Amino acid sequence: MYPYLPITSEDRRRMLQAVGVEAIEELFVDIPSVMRCKGRLNLPGPLSEMEMARHMKALAGKNKNLDDNPCFLGAGAYDHYVPSIINHILLRQEFYTAYTPYQPEVSQGTLQAFFEYQTMICELTGMEVSNASVYDGASALAEAVAMACQATRRGEVLLSRAVHPEARQVVKTYSHFSSVNVKELGYQNGLTGAGEAEELINNQTSAIVVQNPNFFGALEELAKFAELAHRHKALLIVSADPIALGLLKPPGESGADIVVGEGQPLGNPLSFGGPYFGFMATTEKLMRRLPGRIVGQTADSEGNRGFILTLQAREQHIRREKATSNICSNQALCALAAAVYLTVLGKKGLRQVAELCLQKAHYTYRSLLETGKFASTFTAPFFKEFAVTGQEDAAVVNARLMENKIIGGYPLARDYPELKNALLIAVTENRTRDEIDRLVKYSVAT
Amino acid sequence: MELIFEQSVPGRTGISLPAIDVPEEAIESLIPAEYLRRESPGLPEVSEGEAARHFTRLSRRNFGVDTGFYPLGSCTMKYNPKVNEDIARLNGFTRVHPYQSEDTVQGCLELLYHMDRCLSELTGMARVSLQPAAGAHGELTGLMMMKAYHENRGEGHRKKIIVPDSSHGTNPASAQMAGLKLVEIKSGKNGRLDLDELKKAVDGQVAGIMLTNPNTLGLFESDIAEIAEIVHSAGGLLYNDGANANAILGISTPGDMGFDVVHLNLHKSFAAPHGGGGPGSGPVGVKEHLAPFLPKPLVEIKGDGSYYLEYNRPLSIGKVRSFYGNFGVVVKAYAYILTMGPEGLRQAAEDAVLNANFLMKRLKDYYDLPYDQVCKHEFVLSGGRQKEKGVNTEDIAKRLLDYGYHPPTVYFPLIVKEALMIEPTETENLETLERFIEAMIQIAGEVDEEPEKVRLAPHTTVVGRLDAVKAARKPVLRWKP
Structure with a gap:
C-alpha cells in the first residue's frame, strides 16, 4: 500500500467501468508494446516511511556538517545565521505547495510577499526595479549579460576575472550559444584591472561585468567602471553580496545599470549548493528587458489593492521565441525566505550583521598575519572575505584544520594557478572568537 | 491588507544578535568612506511576532495543494509528502x-x-x-x-x-x-x-x-x-x-x-x-x-x-x-x-491516467471535448459552447474559485480555443473527483441560467478580479513611502 495513492481496487473497478473499459491496459493501448517497460525496473524501494527516513538519515550522517565543524569556507556560499522564524513560515503549506501565482485572487499571499521582496531588493541595490528572482547568482549574471546585449544591440562583454569562477563559466556557456563574445579582464592586487578595461572597451562592448565584493573579497571602485562603461554607451553590470549592502553604498548610486547577486546569504541554508536564488534589479529604462517574473500592484473592480504578475509581454508563455528569456519560474520559496529574513533583521539588524562580519573577518585576517606564517595575498580593502598566502599547500592546511573539526578556506589555486598556497577565508557573524582562534592555531603547523 | 512596510515603527526589531566578541576597529579605517552607505536601506522595522503574524496572514491568502483540489494541467500538482x-x-x-x-x-x-x-x-x-x-x-x-x-x-x-x-x-x-x-x-x-x-x-x-x-x-x-x-x-x-x-x-x-x-x-x-x-x-x-x-x-x-x-x-x-x-x-x-519503488511509480502513473479519463468521460457532455479519445494524465476541454452564450473560459475558471477549487490551466495549448486543461493527478480520491465534476456541471448550468454570476466571479475571494491592464500600463513594482 502506498500512503500517497488513495484510489482503492474497488474505486479502480468502478472508474474503469464508468470510463467504459475493462482493464487499465486499455488506457495505454496508444503506447506501442515495443516501447513498454519489460520486467521490473532497477530502482530501490518501495520503503516504508520509517525505512526511508532511516536510510536518508544514514546518508546525511555521512556528511560532515557545519553544526559540528565551524566553517570558514565562503567563495559564493556563506554560513550566515538563519533565524528560526524563516523555516516556520516556509513550512506553511499555503506557501510551499502552491504553484506560480497565475490566479491572483487565490495567490495574494505569494504575490504580496514578492512585491515586498522586490521593494527590499530595490532598497538594498539602489535600483528602481527588481524581478521576483531567478535560479541563482550565476545564472542571474548570465541573464544580465544577455539583457545588456539585447539592450545595446552589441555582442561583446568585458568580464572581470575577479568575478566568481563558476559564474564566469555559466556566463561563458550561455554566451557561447548566443554568440556573445566574452573578453576577460585581469586583476591587479585583487582588483579588476581598470587600465585593461580602458584598452579593451570599444563600440561593440555591451557591458563591463564586475563583482563587489569580488571573488577575492576585495572592494572594487564601481564608480570608475560605471564612468568608463557609460562613456562608451555600454552598461555596468554588478554582482553584489546582499549582506555587504547593509554597509556598502548601493551599486545603483555608483552608476550600475543592472545589479544581480547570489541571494543565498539572505536566510537560505547552504544545502550543498542549492536551492539558492539570484536577485536581479535594474533601472526603469531597462525594466521591459528584465527576464523572469515581476509582480505589480493593481486594484479589483471595487478599488481594493491587489497584486498580479505583470509585464508578461516579456515572457515565454506570451512571446514564445521572442521572449526576453526562457525562464518561467522563480525561486519563489527562497525569495520568500529572503523577504522574511530582511523583515526580521530590518533596517538596523542587517547593518549589525554586516558589521559583525566586517569586524570578525578583520580580526581573523590580523591574527593570521600575526602568526608570521601567512602573508596578505592582496592589500585592497575587503568586507567579510579575504585571501592569505601560506607557506604550505592550501590542501595541507585544510586537512589539518579538518582533523581539528574546522572547515578551512577555499584554495584559490584551483581557479587561479598563479595564486599558489593562497586561501580564501570567509568569516560571518556565525563564527565566534573561540572558533576563529582555533582556526588561526591549527592553520599553522606545530 | 497592509504591506510589511506600512506596519514599520522605528526602533522595533525582530532579531537579537550577539555582541561583537573581537577587538573592534573604526569602520572607516577598514573601508574607505566613499564606499560606505550614507543611509540604511529602507527595510521594515517590526518585532518577530509582528513578522510571524504578517506572513501567516499572507499565507492565508494563498491556495495550496493541502487547501484543495488543484487540477492545473501540465503542472502535476500532486500531494507533497510531509x-x-x-x-x-x-x-x-x-x-x-x-x-x-x-x-x-x-x-x-x-x-x-x-x-x-x-x-x-x-x-x-x-x-x-x-x-x-x-x-x-x-x-x-x-x-x-x-x-x-x-x-x-x-x-x-x-x-x-x-x-x-x-x-x-x-x-x-x-x-x-x-x-x-x-x-x-x-x-x-x-x-x-x-x-x-x-x-x-x-x-x-x-x-x-x-x-x-x-x-x-x-x-x-x-x-x-x-x-x-x-x-x-x-x-x-x-x-x-x-x-x-x-x-x-x-x-x-x-x-x-x-x-x-x-x-x-x-x-x-x-x-x-x-x-x-x-x-x-x-x-x-x-x-x-x-x-x-x-x-x-x-x-x-x-x-x-x-x-x-x-x-x-x-x-x-x-x-x-x-x-x-x-x-x-x-x-x-x-x-x-x-518510498514508491518501481511498482509504486507505475501505480501512480496508472491512477493518474485513470483519474483523468474518468473526469474526461464525465465532463464531456457538458463541455466541448475537441479530441475525444483515450487520454493520458490530462485532457483539454473547450469552453466554446459557453463562449457562445457570452461566458468565456476565464469566467469559468474564476467561478471555480468560488466552489473551492483551483482552476485548470486555461487558454493553453494555443491550438484549442477557450482551452481548459485538466490534470487531476493520482493523489486525488474518487470523492474529490465526483465533487469537482458536480461543480463543473453546476457552473455549466449557471452559464445557461445565471450567466452574470459566472461573468462576475469570483465572489468569495479576498480580492475580486484584478485589473491586469492597469498593472502593465503604469507599472507599480515596489512600495514607496
Whole structure:
C-alpha cells in the first residue's frame, strides 16, 4: 500500500467501468508494446516511511556538517545565521505547495510577499526595479549579460576575472550559444584591472561585468567602471553580496545599470549548493528587458489593492521565441525566505550583521598575519572575505584544520594557478572568537 | 491588507544578535568612506511576532495543494509528502557547504550518484545531470548539448529546431537562447504531430525536434517510432520535454521511444513541492552519444566505493548553474522514489491516467471535448459552447474559485480555443473527483441560467478580479513611502 495513492481496487473497478473499459491496459493501448517497460525496473524501494527516513538519515550522517565543524569556507556560499522564524513560515503549506501565482485572487499571499521582496531588493541595490528572482547568482549574471546585449544591440562583454569562477563559466556557456563574445579582464592586487578595461572597451562592448565584493573579497571602485562603461554607451553590470549592502553604498548610486547577486546569504541554508536564488534589479529604462517574473500592484473592480504578475509581454508563455528569456519560474520559496529574513533583521539588524562580519573577518585576517606564517595575498580593502598566502599547500592546511573539526578556506589555486598556497577565508557573524582562534592555531603547523 | 512596510515603527526589531566578541576597529579605517552607505536601506522595522503574524496572514491568502483540489494541467500538482520536507531539512543535508572536500560530503555525493542512476533507469538514458534548476533550464541545457554534438561532428550548420504548435512556450524561447532557429509545425487533425508536415520541415539543416510526450493535449504521440526514424535519418536528434512524465513513469521510457535527450521536472512528477513558483529541479538525461556534452561536474564512483566530482570532461558544454543544482529539491525527489519503488511509480502513473479519463468521460457532455479519445494524465476541454452564450473560459475558471477549487490551466495549448486543461493527478480520491465534476456541471448550468454570476466571479475571494491592464500600463513594482 502506498500512503500517497488513495484510489482503492474497488474505486479502480468502478472508474474503469464508468470510463467504459475493462482493464487499465486499455488506457495505454496508444503506447506501442515495443516501447513498454519489460520486467521490473532497477530502482530501490518501495520503503516504508520509517525505512526511508532511516536510510536518508544514514546518508546525511555521512556528511560532515557545519553544526559540528565551524566553517570558514565562503567563495559564493556563506554560513550566515538563519533565524528560526524563516523555516516556520516556509513550512506553511499555503506557501510551499502552491504553484506560480497565475490566479491572483487565490495567490495574494505569494504575490504580496514578492512585491515586498522586490521593494527590499530595490532598497538594498539602489535600483528602481527588481524581478521576483531567478535560479541563482550565476545564472542571474548570465541573464544580465544577455539583457545588456539585447539592450545595446552589441555582442561583446568585458568580464572581470575577479568575478566568481563558476559564474564566469555559466556566463561563458550561455554566451557561447548566443554568440556573445566574452573578453576577460585581469586583476591587479585583487582588483579588476581598470587600465585593461580602458584598452579593451570599444563600440561593440555591451557591458563591463564586475563583482563587489569580488571573488577575492576585495572592494572594487564601481564608480570608475560605471564612468568608463557609460562613456562608451555600454552598461555596468554588478554582482553584489546582499549582506555587504547593509554597509556598502548601493551599486545603483555608483552608476550600475543592472545589479544581480547570489541571494543565498539572505536566510537560505547552504544545502550543498542549492536551492539558492539570484536577485536581479535594474533601472526603469531597462525594466521591459528584465527576464523572469515581476509582480505589480493593481486594484479589483471595487478599488481594493491587489497584486498580479505583470509585464508578461516579456515572457515565454506570451512571446514564445521572442521572449526576453526562457525562464518561467522563480525561486519563489527562497525569495520568500529572503523577504522574511530582511523583515526580521530590518533596517538596523542587517547593518549589525554586516558589521559583525566586517569586524570578525578583520580580526581573523590580523591574527593570521600575526602568526608570521601567512602573508596578505592582496592589500585592497575587503568586507567579510579575504585571501592569505601560506607557506604550505592550501590542501595541507585544510586537512589539518579538518582533523581539528574546522572547515578551512577555499584554495584559490584551483581557479587561479598563479595564486599558489593562497586561501580564501570567509568569516560571518556565525563564527565566534573561540572558533576563529582555533582556526588561526591549527592553520599553522606545530 | 497592509504591506510589511506600512506596519514599520522605528526602533522595533525582530532579531537579537550577539555582541561583537573581537577587538573592534573604526569602520572607516577598514573601508574607505566613499564606499560606505550614507543611509540604511529602507527595510521594515517590526518585532518577530509582528513578522510571524504578517506572513501567516499572507499565507492565508494563498491556495495550496493541502487547501484543495488543484487540477492545473501540465503542472502535476500532486500531494507533497510531509516526511520529505523533514528529510531535506536534516542538518547533514542543509548544513553542508558545496566546496567542502569530497571526503566530508560522501553522503551528498552518494545521493546524487544514485539519483542519476534512478532517473537514467526511469528515462532509458545513459546519464543524467542534476544541475538545471527548473524545466526550462533543463530544456536550454539539452538544446545546448544537441548543438554542441552537431558542432563536434563538424555539422555546426544544423541550427533548425522543430517544435509543434502545441508546445510549451518555453520550447521556442529555449531554442532561441540556445542560438537555434525555430520552425513551428502544425499539429494534425487528431491532435498529434502531422507526419507530412514533419517530413516537409526536415532537411540537412535540422538540429532536432522538441516533443512533449504525452503531448499538451494529454495524447500519446503513437507515431513516435516513425517520427524518430524521420528525424534520425536526416541526422537530427529528438528532445523530450518531460513535463508530462507523470503519465508514463514505469510504463514506458523516452529512451525506448527514440528520444536522445529528456528533461524531467522533479517538482512535478516526483512530488517535490512547487514552492509558489520554485525552487524546482529540471534534471536532463541523455543517451550515450550525448553524454560527453553533459554539464560538469558529474558524480563518479572510485574503485574503493567512494564518490567524487568529475570535472575533467573536455567536451562538456560547461556549467549552467553554480555548484550541483538544487540539491535540496533532489533530496525530496529521491526520498519519493525510495518510498514508491518501481511498482509504486507505475501505480501512480496508472491512477493518474485513470483519474483523468474518468473526469474526461464525465465532463464531456457538458463541455466541448475537441479530441475525444483515450487520454493520458490530462485532457483539454473547450469552453466554446459557453463562449457562445457570452461566458468565456476565464469566467469559468474564476467561478471555480468560488466552489473551492483551483482552476485548470486555461487558454493553453494555443491550438484549442477557450482551452481548459485538466490534470487531476493520482493523489486525488474518487470523492474529490465526483465533487469537482458536480461543480463543473453546476457552473455549466449557471452559464445557461445565471450567466452574470459566472461573468462576475469570483465572489468569495479576498480580492475580486484584478485589473491586469492597469498593472502593465503604469507599472507599480515596489512600495514607496
